[in-house]
Amino acid sequence: MIPLSPGPFVRCRSTSTLLMLCWIFAGFTCTGSEHAATSTLPAAFTDLLPHFLVEPEDEYIVKNKPVTLTCRSTPATQIYFKCNGEWVHQDDHLIERTIDPATALPIMQVKIDITRQQVEKVFGLDQYWCQCVAWSTTGTQKSQKAFIRIAYLRKNFEEEPQGKEVTLDQEVLLRCHPPEGVPPPEVEWQRNEDVLDPASDPNFFVTADHNLIIKQARLADTGNYTCAAKNIVARRKSPSATVVVYDGGWSEWSKWSACGADCSMWRSRECTQPAPSTGGKDCQGLDLQSLNCTSLECPQTASGAEDVALYVGMVAVALCLTLLLIVVVLVYRRRKEGLDADVADSSILTTGFQPMGIKPTKPENSHLLTIQPDLTSTSTSYQGTLRSRHDTAGKFSMANGPLLDPLPNGSHTLHNGKLGADPGEFVSRLTAQGYFKTLPRDVDNTSYGTFNFLGGRLTLPNTGISLLIPPEAIPRGKIYEIYLTVQRKEDIRLPLAGCQTLLSPVVSCGPPGVVLTRPVILSMDHCSDACPENWAVRLKKQNYEGTWEDVLLMGEEHPSDPYYCQLEAETCRVFSEQMGRFALVGESLHMGAAKRLRLVLFSDAYCTTLEYNIRVYCMDDTQDVFKEVMQMERQLGGRLIDEPHLLLFKDSYHNLRLSIHDMPQAHWRSKLLAGYQEIPFYHIWNGSQRYLHCTFTLERLSLATCQLSCQLCVWQVEGEGQSFGLDFNIAKDTRAMDSEFLLMDSSSTALAGPSAFQIPYLIRQKICSSLDTPCPNGADWRMLAQRLKLDRHMSFFASNVSPTSVILDLWEAQHFHSGNINQLATVMADIGKQEAMIFLVSDGEC
Secondary structure (H helix, E strand, C coil): CCCCCCCCCEECCCHHHHHHHHHHCCCCEEECCCCEEECCCCHHHCCCCCEEEECCCCEEECCCCCEEEEEEEECCCEEEEEECCEECCHHHCEEEEEECCCCCCEEEEEEEEECHHHHHCCCCCCCCEEEEEEECCCCEEECCCEEEEECEECCCCCECCCCEEECCCCCEEECCECCCEECCCEEEEEECCEECCCCCCCCEEECCCCCEEECCCCHHHCEEEEEEEECCCCEEECCCEEEEECCCCCCCCCCCCCCCCCCEEEEECCCCCCCCCCCCCCCCCCCEEEEECCCCCCCCCCCHHHHHHHHHHHHHHHHHHHHHHHHHHHHHHHHHHHCCCCCCCCECCCCCCCCCEEECCCCCCCEHHHCCCEEECCCCCCCCCCCCCCCHHHEEECCCCHHHCCCCCCCCCCCCCCCCCCHHHHHHHHHCCHHHCCCCCCHHHEEEEEECCCCEEEEECCCCEEEEECCCCCCCCCCEEEEEEEECHHHCCCCCCCCEEECCCEEEEECCCCCCCCCEEEEEECCECCCHHHEEEEEEEECCCCCEEEEEECCCCCCCCCEEEEECCCEEEEEECCCEEEEEEEEECCCCCEEEEEEEEEEECCCCCCEEEEEEEEEECCHHHHHHHHHHHHHHCEEECCCCEEEEEECCCCCEEEEEECCCCCCEEECCCCCCEEECHHHHHHCCCCCCEEEEEEEECCCCCCEEEEEEEEEECCCEEEEEEEEEECCCCCCCCCHHHHCCCCCCCEEEHHHHCCCCHHHHHHHHHHHCCCCCCCCCHHHHHHHCCCHHHHHHHHCCCCHHHHHHHHHHHHCCCCCCHHHHHHHHHHHCCHHHHHHHCEHHHC
């Protein structure tokens, strides 16, 4: 606590300063070798509030060098710093006192040093702040807050410039997205290592987002272009992008020749200014032009009869051309009537979203391992006639076809692990502790629980994300409060380079640094095509400094690694001995690699105008994104008009196109001018933009029109596409989106102890003790893994003290919603172990 009146703890830096102040101020006393000082203001200044001459400014910590904050005030009896709401110890202040010669007012200056370690203790690098408080006998004043941040500059550019080959005078665009850094880096462009200055050469222009534009390519612009980024920490350079400017230009036309015997004259030009070079092609266009002479210039003129024949021939040709033009227009208009489309912004969703609510029941005299969970699920209602997503008739090859061309127009109880009535209060309580500074405050996307050695499970409903804490993972005698959350992609910037793409949600579990004796299992969806030969899949983890690190490359795991990953068709299971923030990133190895996208169509539940909007969302096929879009559309009052559709989006650098066709022209028309809408490849492949969508704006010709039937076509340019038939009544279903559409999961978000597992704890121990011991005939944990189709992970299981226990952990993680305990009992019986009989033990006997 800092006293509000002068006290005996102010320290001076030197004896000379102390003696000067003793001479100036009445009541100033000096005692002891520590130079303790107490000061009071002269009577003339006692009615003045202190004001600041110097206030602390924002600072950046570079590497491990501390920063110094300075505060100066007059008149003041005391000045102290407060950082992040806590007073800085008096011994950490450097105090100096002087007198203003102009006003004779006393001036006090205080300095403190802030180290990197102090800032890192606060998880969240933008949150460390300090301010100073000055006292006088009249009152106190606070300075502005100074924020201290750790400076850094990532190594990889988020987007690198790409080489181009262009013709003379063509505009050139070179893109550059610099690495993430604090403070934000400055960007400059270089050509052949020389810095480009747009101020001295107006042919160059650098946009606000750091892209370079060459307005008109010149021969001298051929070279290697580099994007350079720098801040106070470091300087980075992108790989060079080679720009080649072709040469080849026409000379001036020659003078017209004299009129020849055929009553025509001509002129010529040559491709010599400049001649083609650096791989340039010959000039495009005619090198010779001719022109009819006037009758006076012709050497001889035709007779009258010949003139008549000439004129008749010219009229006949004109009539033929007119008829041909009419036929072309008629054919064009007839084809136009069959196709009509719109354009907007698009977003895609994932397919097969059917979460289940689990309501475990335990009737009397039931068997321990034959208890069946009550699996309940709700289904989504759709209006209109739907076509199956596997209908091959709806698919078409886009290599050749008309669509390639533009159309003409709280507290916890350990026995149940459930949250208290106010989860927000629990979040606030945890975040008040230093260990939980990064704990997210979004209760809707976060689960919390209290766990001990019996383990448990955290689940984020309707997201496909869960955390299994196996028995004995938490040391005996320890109780941990653990959280699980999914981060919004727009809040987390993941550095991606080249062909890399985000395949999963960004998931955090914590607190980081807790001691685990066994790995926990983090389950989350992914959107890859699950073909290992197409991908290099990496597990990334964010360290305390905010840097994302590769902690695992799938296919190259080592038994000693603290992480292991199993990639299933749609789910990734991460075994981790450490808590933290994780994400799955894939790098395509060739253009055959594909991401699963989900297309979902929405419209307005209430339509009272002639205009009618259809929104087509396009996004990664993960349940967390699907949940967000469903919730957002419910707030907008939207309704689902078709089942979700799956689309494989290949790494071919081609954009995604969408169009609507076959609307009844007598009742509906499109309000968009273009024939299709297009979403850039990078926006989809990057995976960081969550709500990509196209809006097709239609107009009915009468308010009485309610039935709409049309065809939606979605395809990747030069690739395979799909078409979906829509047929529904826009006024029949006026219900806004509710829980029926959201497929709400009623299972508990936090389960602690035995309620979190299907296999009872005692039976689990007996199974492990029976199967962990190797048998000559193979009737041990190895056969269990084979029967459960987990034999590809044999080396990982063998690296654990209890392979059987890890296998059962994985089985629990995979079959939480749909586990068949009888099937597991059958597997145990097939192995030939007598312990299989324990599956028939009743509750009373256990």
